[in-house]
Amino acid sequence: MLHIINKSPYDRPALDSALATGEGAILLIEDGVYAAAKGGKEEAKIKAAMGKFKFYALSQDLEARGIADRVADGVTAVDYAGFVDLVAEYKTNQSWL
Amino acid sequence: MKFAILVNEGPYTHQASDTAFQFAKAVLAKGHEIFRVFFYHDGVNNATRLTTPPQDDRNIVNRWSKLAEEHNLDMVVCVAAAQRRGIVDDGEMKRNGKDATNLAPGFRISGLGQLIEAGIQADRLVVFGD
Numbered sequence: 211m212l213h214i215i216n217k218s219p220y221d222r223p224a225l226d227s228a229l230a231t232g233e234g235a236i237l238l239i240e241d242g243v244y245a246a247a248k249g250g251k252e253e254a255k256i257k258a259a260m261g262k263f264k265f266y267a268l269s270q271d272l273e274a275r276g277i278a279d280r281v282a283d284g285v286t287a288v289d290y291a292g293f294v295d296l297v298a299e300y301k302t303n304q305s306w307l
Numbered sequence: 308m309k310f311a312i313l314v315n316e317g318p319y320t321h322q323a324s325d326t327a328f329q330f331a332k333a334v335l336a337k338g339h340e341i342f343r344v345f346f347y348h349d350g351v352n353n354a355t356r357l358t359t360p361p362q363d364d365r366n367i368v369n370r371w372s373k374l375a376e377e378h379n380l381d382m383v384v385c386v387a388a389a390q391r392r393g394i395v396d397d398g399e400m401k402r403n404g405k406d407a408t409n410l411a412p413g414f415r416i417s418g419l420g421q422l423i424e425a426g427i428q429a430d431r432l433v434v435f436g437d
Contacts, residue, residue: 214433214434216322216323216326216435239326240321240322240323240326241321241322270329271322289333290329290330290332290333291333291336291337293330293333294310294330294333294334294337294339295337297310297431297433298308298339298430298431303431303433305433305434305435305436307315307434307436307437
């Protein structure tokens with residue numbers, strides 16, 4: 211399943227909820243991209259989950275927040291076309307609102 | 308592939324309405340089909356033609372209307388959510404005794420069954436909200 215996270219990990223537990231499902235892909239969008247910041251508090255959590263999840267972050271939202279050039283290792287930046295491809299690739303998706 | 312999009316957040320709130328719009332454009336640019344865009348909860352506020360954002364800001368409502376016109380999109384507003392928030396077409400004006408309408412071009416008011424149908428008919432349903 212593709213999990214879509216649009217909330218900052220410092221605001222809501224959406225990322226933790228997605229990680230608790232066990233495996234899949236996680237796409238960070240909007241304020242959700244703060245989780246992908248290198249050196250951030252969530253970096254270790256993402257690193258630890260890398261064996262079970264693939265991580266993506268929406269490049270436009272990374273750029274808007276000034277963190278496009280310091281994305282945590284293992285997180286792939288995708289544009290809106292890549293967002294569409296991910297939704298098409300995974301049979302199911304869940305927006306953790 | 309057939310996509311359906313659910314918008315649960317109003318315009319100019321956080322970012323969901325903008326993201327949903329950019330996503331819809333990308334879906335169409337990729338050659339996919341959009342079966343329906345359904346506006347629910349505060350998302351129905353995307354459908355009022357009476358907004359007047361500053362000229363240097365994006366016009367979220369007009370942007371949806373234009374996209375619908377260009378791509379013949381089916382954009383459906385939930386009737387119960389619309390009634391609560393004062394989104395009115397001719398039928399609702401008469402039925403509820405109101406003195407005006409404000410539904411923007413390209414939108415239509417209908418029921419929640421339209422969302423269920425979109426979930427069944429589309430290959431993918433993507434939710435944008437707060």
